[in-house]
Amino acid sequence: MIRPSLTALAVLLAMSAPAAAQPPADADILRETHDRVAITELMWNYVRAIDSLNEEAYPTVFTPDGSFGEAKGPAALRKMVADLKHSQAERRAKGETIPAMHHIMSNAHIEFIDRDHARYHYYWMTVFAGSPYTQPPRLAAAGRGVDEVVRLNGKWLIRSRNVAPTD
Template identity: 35%
Template sequence: MRDAIIAAGLLAMAGLSGASLAETPKAPLTVEQRLQRVEDELAIRRIIVDYAATQDARDYAAYANLFATDGEWANGKAVHKGRAAIRQLLINLYGTPPAGFVNNENYHLTSNIQIDIDGDRATAHSRHLLIWRGPNGEPVPALAGRYEDEFIRENGEWKIRRRVDYPVMPTAEEWMKVVRARQAAQ
């Protein structure tokens, strides 16, 4: 009896109940299900990496194609819906790159990627860092933030359904001042 009381007390401290211990465990995933999950996660990770790479390469078409047909990119009150609007966002931000463009001025890093998959939908959380070339050619961190993403399988391929960009350092308001100043200097 004493052992049962101690066990019940330990379970209560751990936030468990005897009923939760008796629940039927979920059936283990089959090898095929596990393989599909790994393939899905790798495909989503690739999109997250390609997002930074296509932006840095100023490959606006490839960047926009990472989004679902009605995909959204959001930052604060700014929301761009659909591939054409998302492509235009980049043109407005960077201008049209010259033929043979090679970006030696900045690049994006994405890290701390966490992906949760539920069938043909997924969510992801990650961090981003923009590095600029400094006045003496040194790398200078310019913008750090986080992404909150929703993905969807569209026509058999994973696509970004919605990406919300949350600038952290500097804030969104501070960052827009930097962007406007750089655009005015060009």
């Protein structure tokens, strides 16, 4: 009689033990790969919009409530770029040379929170181009960032940019 009780106990223990982690299904691997490519493209579109001072394209990479610092929402994000563009135009009008601006994001890591939310970790630099063969590029600023990105209506967008996280 002891043997059936031990067998029953072993069955109960096996049923209550956590299931072994299953490897991700091919469909999950494919979805995550597609998402990584889409997020990488999103960040490329972000950099091109700001470097080209395209105030119309810039807010399109953000969610409707998206933010960068104090600028929140499409109108504020558009104004942020338009103000930068205007400032550079004024400086050029005074004879100042304003070299091309390049935002460089590197060592990126995409951390998926769930299927529709991720964090984009990276190091960044803002570099102003030099003149070929006469002036080297100028590093204006550098740091680390963690952006919150979300899938909204099937498209990855930036919810918030944080270029100075405290962690």
